[in-house]
Amino acid sequence: MSIQSLTVNQFRNLDYANINFAPSLNLIVGDNGSGKSSLLESVFFLGHGKSFRTNKIENLIQSEKDHFVVSAKDDQNHQLGVQRGKQGEIQIRINGDSKFRLSDLAKHVAVQVITPETFRLFFGGPKERRKFVDLGLFHVEHSFVGVWREFKKVLLQRNACLRQRIVGQQLDYYNQLFCQQSEIIAKVRSDYIERLANELNKWLAIIMPDLADNIALQYQRGWSKSRQLHELLAEHNEREIKYGYSLFGAHKFDVQFSFNRQPVEQVLSRGQQKLFLMALTIAQANLIFESQQIAPIILIDDIGAELDQHSRAVLAKAIGKLTCQLFITAIEKNALEAMLPEQQNYKMFHVKHGVVTEITQGEKHE
Missing domain, CATH: 1.20.1050.90 (RecF/RecN/SMC, N-terminal domain)
Known part of the structure; x- marks a missing residue:
């Protein structure tokens, strides 16, 4: 599957965002703390019902708010959503029906993630x-x-x-x-x-x-x-x-x-x-x-860390052979240049102070 559109409310520093994504490659740039990793985190939460950065739900909800909402429309026109409150209460909806569990949501959204924390696969024990x-x-x-x-x-x-x-x-x-x-x-x-x-x-x-x-x-x-x-x-x-x-x-x-x-x-x-x-x-x-014949979603946070330009180019070659949707973040736009496909079938976004804007071809961002 791929996410056509994503709506995020009161999640971390993303007060409100409604974004239309490309079905294959989505590139996201922004300074540290801008909200780009939070955007990936919201997609991950939709597939796993948990964060890849914290075990505390209250850390995901904006201060003075009592819940957050993440919802998405996929390429099969399914509407998926999850709401979590500070007391642990959860509501899951699939196509408007709320009689579902997290495992049902996970069947629709298969999300894999690579972040700086993924190195725990080596150092975090069995x-x-x-x-x-x-x-x-x-x-x-x-x-x-x-x-x-x-x-x-x-x-x-x-x-x-x-x-x-x-x-x-x-x-x-x-x-x-x-x-x-x-x-x-x-x-x-x-x-x-x-x-x-x-x-x-x-x-x-x-x-x-x-x-x-x-x-x-x-x-x-x-x-x-x-x-x-x-x-x-x-x-x-x-x-x-x-x-x-x-x-x-x-x-x-x-x-x-x-x-x-x-x-x-x-x-x-x-x-x-x-x-x-x-x-x-x-x-x-x-x-x-x-x-499953359901294309998973791969999230890659901070592609520039630890990888030089040659390594990013090699990775881009592998990504070009994939049948899935990718979300890749970087602090600087030039860290993503090696990832750009020859065909213009990707989208690029800039995140600043929790606001997500799409960068059109040839456009510069501050």
């Missing part, structure tokens, strides 16, 4: 990588949501038994379910990681051709590949009771990114790491498109 992989699975493997929901219920029950030091038939029952569902989820994730790795190789060959052959993804399912899960649970039963939670299982999976068998963050430069993140995000976006 939790960040789990979020990234499971986001892709949510859109690509439709059965995953139900399976994962059932697993989490069993995980909660098993952890409750461990905390309460319950043994015997009750723990045995949850152990059996826990092992069965962990195996199912591990297989689904393993298959997805294999697909993602194959897709990633295609984009690395375009974006990082000199390094592509030495980069690898390694999936770790959450327990030793040489051991059965039920054996580990029996062996570490006393430890798990001591800690009060499950030490092994599908909830502990991880994905490692390596260059010549070393973590990429220890070998690649900051710019190379960002190019890798771009390739990884594009690969996942492409899998979503192939699975």
Whole structure:
């Protein structure tokens, strides 16, 4: 899908904005604090029901206001909207109907984001990588949501038994379910990681051709590949009771990114790491498109950071091969020059003090 028009009310420093976007490429310039990142954040919120910058809803709502609204019309003429209040109340509308949940909204809007915070995929621990992989699975493997929901219920029950030091038939029952569902989820994730790795190789060959052959993804399912899960649970039963939670299982999976068998963050430069993140995000976006035939939206915040002109030109070549809508921000317009397509099928916007204006061809901005 693509967003034809976006309306934002009382979101961060965007008091009110109503913008018509290009279906493919949208470039946004503005000083730090102008509101350009807030614009991307509002699009992200529409697809995820949360921010990529903060966990506190009150930080998204303008002071002295009690809620914000983000709504959009897509290329299929669907009207999508979300309203959040300071007390956590939420209202979601799809084509005027309010009987929907965030997961329903996410099915319409598949949003991937690359920001300075995306480097947490390397440095933020397994939790960040789990979020990234499971986001892709949510859109690509439709059965995953139900399976994962059932697993989490069993995980909660098993952890409750461990905390309460319950043994015997009750723990045995949850152990059996826990092992069965962990195996199912591990297989689904393993298959997805294999697909993602194959897709990633295609984009690395375009974006990082000199390094592509030495980069690898390694999936770790959450327990030793040489051991059965039920054996580990029996062996570490006393430890798990001591800690009060499950030490092994599908909830502990991880994905490692390596260059010549070393973590990429220890070998690649900051710019190379960002190019890798771009390739990884594009690969996942492409899998979503192939699975759903719904083009995802990619948000890239501050394209000028860590990337020189040559790297931006290489990235532009990759972007030209995508079937999706992109929103790219930069502080300076010249940082976007390498991204401009030969065809005039893009739009450029300037944001200043929370006001968004479209820049016409050849127009200068202050």
